[in-house]
Structure formats: structure tokens, C-alpha cells
Amino acid sequence: MFTAFLIKYAEIGVKGKNRYLFEDALVQQIKYALKRCEGEFKVHKTQGRIYVDALTAFDFDETVDNLKTVFGISGICPVVYVEDEGFEKLCERVVQYIDDVYPDKNKTFKIMARRARKNYPLDSMEINREMGGAVLDAYPEMKVDVHKPDIELNIEVREKIYIYSEMIPGPGGMPIGTAGKAMLLLSGGIDSPVAGYMIAKRGVKIDAVYFHAPPYTSERAKQKVADLAKLVSRYTGPIYLHVINFTDIQLYIYEKCPHEELTIIMRRIMMRIAEQIAKETECLGLITGESIGQVASQTMHSLAATNEVCTMPVYRPLIGFDKQEIVEAAEKINTYETSILPYEDCCTIFVAKHPVTKPNLNMIKKHEKNLEEKLDELIKTALETDELMIVQCDR
Ligand code: ATP
Numbered sequence: 001m002f003t004a005f006l007i008k009y010a011e012i013g014v015k016g017k018n019r020y021l022f023e024d025a026l027v028q029q030i031k032y033a034l035k036r037c038e039g040e041f042k043v044h045k046t047q048g049r050i051y052v053d054a055l056t057a058f059d060f061d062e063t064v065d066n067l068k069t070v071f072g073i074s075g076i077c078p079v080v081y082v083e084d085e086g087f088e089k090l091c092e093r094v095v096q097y098i099d100d101v102y103p104d105k106n107k108t109f110k111i112m113a114r115r116a117r118k119n120y121p122l123d124s125m126e127i128n129r130e131m132g133g134a135v136l137d138a139y140p141e142m143k144v145d146v147h148k149p150d151i152e153l154n155i156e157v158r159e160k161i162y163i164y165s166e167m168i169p170g171p172g173g174m175p176i177g178t179a180g181k182a183m184l185l186l187s188g189g190i191d192s193p194v195a196g197y198m199i200a201k202r203g204v205k206i207d208a209v210y211f212h213a214p215p216y217t218s219e220r221a222k223q224k225v226a227d228l229a230k231l232v233s234r235y236t237g238p239i240y241l242h243v244i245n246f247t248d249i250q251l252y253i254y255e256k257c258p259h260e261e262l263t264i265i266m267r268r269i270m271m272r273i274a275e276q277i278a279k280e281t282e283c284l285g286l287i288t289g290e291s292i293g294q295v296a297s298q299t300m301h302s303l304a305a306t307n308e309v310c311t312m313p314v315y316r317p318l319i320g321f322d323k324q325e326i327v328e329a330a331e332k333i334n335t336y337e338t339s340i341l342p343y344e345d346c347c348t349i350f351v352a353k354h355p356v357t358k359p360n361l362n363m364i365k366k367h368e369k370n371l372e373e374k375l376d377e378l379i380k381t382a383l384e385t386d387e388l389m390i391v392q393c394d395r
């Protein structure tokens with residue numbers, strides 16, 4: 001019965017001359033999400049509101065599920081359009097609408113009319129009153145409540161007349177493309193996909209980098225990361241995933257540095273490489289899935305040591321989250337099942353039995369001097385052999 005959706009968005013921060021940028025980005029992201037759905041749609045802005053009109057038959061649940069992936073949408077209202085065939089006919093349609101949507105009539109309601117087309121014979125107050133009466137005549141068990149009704153029945157008089165009363169919550173946030181771009185360090189774990197999702201939710205476009213260490217990490221491990229990027233791209237749009245071959249660097253650290261410092265030194269080099277790619281691709285920051293105290297390399301001391309190599313801001317949206325909270329977020333965005341597949345991770349293969357939890361930066365820097373001879377060359381080679389995958393979600 002529904003033929004369209006009214007898209008509600010939070011208006012905080014989108015007043016004034018930035019508003020159209022926000023709206024245009026939102027329209028574009030809605031179009032991107034709808035490409036994955038059966039049917040054809042028209043997305044349009046009419047008098048400061050965004051509507052999705054179905055031009056053909058469509059699958060309601062599939063369409064709503066996809067609209068729920070668009071950041072910036074705070075609510076999705078399914079709309080019925082009716083032709084203007086006079087007020088009496090309109091009341092009949094509204095009575096029918098109530099029957100279709102609310103089989104249980106034991107509810108309070110309020111009519112909220114908006115007369116956007118001023119030549120309509122009744123003004124909004126008159127519509128509210130007359131239509132309220134018609135509904136009460138049809139369903140005597142219903143009651144009017146103008147303060148806190150169960151049903152807010154919106155009637156918008158435009159070229160056609162729009163009827164809607166339900167709002168399905170959207171993801172909130174800001175549309176992708178309204179806030180620049182950042183580079184996500186994406187591993188195969190649970191945390192980093194969630195971290196990318198959270199930053200993207202603020203409107204940030206995401207690129208990603210994965211450090212791969214063949215043959216210690218398999219093709220399947222790499223495929224898993226690409227699969228995760230694909231799941232995240234449902235929300236973020238296409239992701240440019242840089243796969244960096246990290247094997248020689250890792251073996252070199254293993255050979256030259258104390259094993260309890262391996263993870264920290266490796267993380268520092270990953271950050272340096274990620275930052276270089278980020279700079280070349282116009283990213284304004286790095287994103288990781290770190291959370292204080294989760295593992296030895298994420299104590300405050302370790303994070304300070306890792307962070308020390310970066311000149312760009314590093315966004316760590318999970319910093320104060322417990323593992324359980326991260327797992328719940330991963331389940332919600334549908335990355336959890338893929339994240340827990342048991343393929344090896346380059347960090348776990350070279351991990352020491354007793355990694356330092358309070359690295360001393362001077363010691364780390366001293367030991368990194370052991371890498372002086374070849375490290376720059378190895379980083380250069382790793383960057384030159386960057387394998388770029390463009391990952392996007394189809395259906
Ligand atoms: P996750 O669950 O995100 O995989 P993790 O629990 O494995 O993280 P660490 O291995 O300490 O934790 O990694 C911390 C962060 O460093 C990750 O969230 C990710 O952002 C980044 N990272 C770790 N390994 C890699 C890798 N191989 N490629 C890209 N980024 C990585």
C-alpha cells in the first residue's frame with residue numbers, strides 16, 4: 001500500500017548555507033543504498049523535505065533495511081500518496097489507511113494536517129477537525145488526544161495528498177561525504193570494522209589499509225578482510241582497500257629487535273606506513289580499533305608509544321568501550337560473524353609470550369636503531385607494491 005517514504009533527518013548543524021550540502025550528500029547516499037533494492041525509485045527534495053518515491057513495485061522490508069544503512073537519516077516514514085478527489089474521498093482513504101495499519105483500534109490519535117498547497121478548500125485547522133470527526137464516526141472506540149496520541153496521523157496537502165503516521169528509526173549521524181576522509185587500519189578482528197563504522201557515521205568517507213604477511217597469513221585471511229570491508233561499505237559507500245605486504249618488515253623486526261617489544265615496534269611501523277598512504281590519498285586522520293587495556297599493546301603506555309610516530313590525528317572511537325560493548329556493536333552492523341572466523345592474523349603469529357605492557361619509549365627507539373640499515377628501503381618497497389582493491393557492496 002505504501003508508495004513512498006518521507007526521510008527525516010536531524011537538523012542540528014545543518015542550518016544556513018551548509019544545509020544544501022548536507023541534503024545533497026544525503027540524497028546521493030540514499031540513491032546509492034537504493035541501487036541494492038528491487039524496483040526503481042525517485043529521490044527528490046520538495047520544500048525542504050526529502051522523499052523517496054517508488055516508481056515500480058518494490059519490496060518494502062528490503063527497501064527499509066537499505067535506507068537504515070544511510071547515515072544522516074533519523075527516521076523513515078512510509079507514505080501513502082492519494083490523488084486529490086475531494087475531501088470526502090480523502091476521509092474515506094484515511095479511514096481505510098487506519099484499518100490497514102492499525103488492526104487494533106483501541107488507540108488515541110491526532111490529525112496533523114499541513115496545507116502546502118494553499119488553494120485547497122479547507123485550511124489545516126478545518127482538516128484536523130473534520131477528519132478527526134470522520135475517523136471517530138468510523139471507529140467509535142478510538143479517542144482523540146492532542147497531547148500524547150498513540151497515532152499521529154499526518155496529512156500533507158500538496159499536488160497529491162500524503163498520508164503517513166509511522167516512523168522507523170534511521171541510523172542517525174551525518175551523510176557520508178560531509179566531513180572529509182580518513183584511513184582505517186582494518187584487521188580481521190572484531191574491533192576495527194566497528195571503529196570504521198563509528199567514524200563514518202559522522203559523515204567521514206573511509207579508505208582502509210590492511211597489513212598482510214604471506215605466507216604467515218593466508219589468502220583466506222586477506223579475503224576475510226576484504227569481506228569485512230564489503231560489509232562496512234554497506235554503510236560507507238565504496239572503500240579503497242590498500243593491501244600492504246608486511247612480511248619482510250615483520251621478519252626484519254623479528255630478527256633485529258627484542259621479542260617482547262615486537263608488537264609495539266610493529267604497530268609503530270604500521271602507523272607510519274598508514275600515515276604515508278593517508279597523506280597521499282588526502283585523508284585527514286587515521287582510525288584504529290584500539291581500546292584502553294584490551295591487550296598488552298593497548299595499555300596507556302603502549303598507546304602512547306604507538307601514537308608517538310604519528311603526526312596526523314588518530315581516531316580511536318572504541319577507546320572507552322568494553323569488549324562486550326564492541327561485540328554488540330559488531331553484531332548490530334553485521335560484521336561479527338565474519339570477524340570471528342578463525343583465520344590467522346599477522347599480529348598473533350609473531351607475538352611474544354610476554355609482551356611489554358609498559359614500553360619505555362627510549363628503549364623502543366634505541367632498539368629501532370637496529371632497523372636503520374634496511375627499514376626505509378623495506379617501507380618503500382611495501383608502499384610500491386601496495387595492492388589496491390575497490391570494495392563495494394552489491395546486494
Ligand atoms: P581488531 O579486533 O580490530 O582486529 P585486535 O584485537 O586484533 O583488533 P590489535 O591487533 O592490537 O587488536 O590491533 C589494534 C588495532 O590495530 C586494530 O583495531 C586495527 O585498527 C590495527 N591493526 C592491527 N593489525 C592490523 C593489520 N594487520 N592491518 C591493519 N590494521 C591492523
Ligand code: MG
Nearest residue numbers: 189191289294
Ligand atoms: Mg582489539
